[in-house]
Amino acid sequence: MGRLFHHQLIAYKVFQCKSCSTHLATYNDIISKNFNGKTGKCYLFDNCSNVSKCCPETRKLSTGVHEVCDLICSKCKTIVGWYYIKAYNKSQRYKEKKYILELALTRTENTLLNDITD
Numbered sequence: 001m002g003r004l005f006h007h008q009l010i011a012y013k014v015f016q017c018k019s020c021s022t023h024l025a026t027y028n029d030i031i032s033k034n035f036n037g038k039t040g041k042c043y044l045f046d047n048c049s050n051v052s053k054c055c056p057e058t059r060k061l062s063t064g065v066h067e068v069c070d071l072i073c074s075k076c077k078t079i080v081g082w083y084y085i086k087a088y089n090k091s092q093r094y095k096e097k098k099y100i101l102e103l104a105l106t107r108t109e110n111t112l113l114n115d116i117t118d
Helices: 090-095 111-117
Strands: 014-017 023-026 030-037 040-045 051-053 057-061 064-073 079-087 098-102 106-109
Touching: 023 098, 030 098, 051 079, 064 090, 064 098, 079 090
Parallel strands: none
Antiparallel strands: 014 023, 014 106, 030 040, 040 098, 051 064, 057 064, 064 079, 079 098
């Protein structure tokens, strides 16, 4: 088994795993801030890094039935959100192949400011 490398994202604002600070997504990749999950508020992202997808399952969510899989941080293995594989309702298909990060399981950091002050 090879060594796992984690991507360091460079952006004004980066979403990180709350447990281990691994970079997950950038503020620029947010599609929508109008989502809720098990822990509260969530954001829908176009891209996500340093995560692994668990086994797909069909879930009944507030907007209908979707095929999704949990997203786990590739470093500490904490669940940080989920990935939409398929939406069975036509109006919800914009979510397919998109990522949800739960804000209670993540934190944000201004990484560019840190690079300037180092």
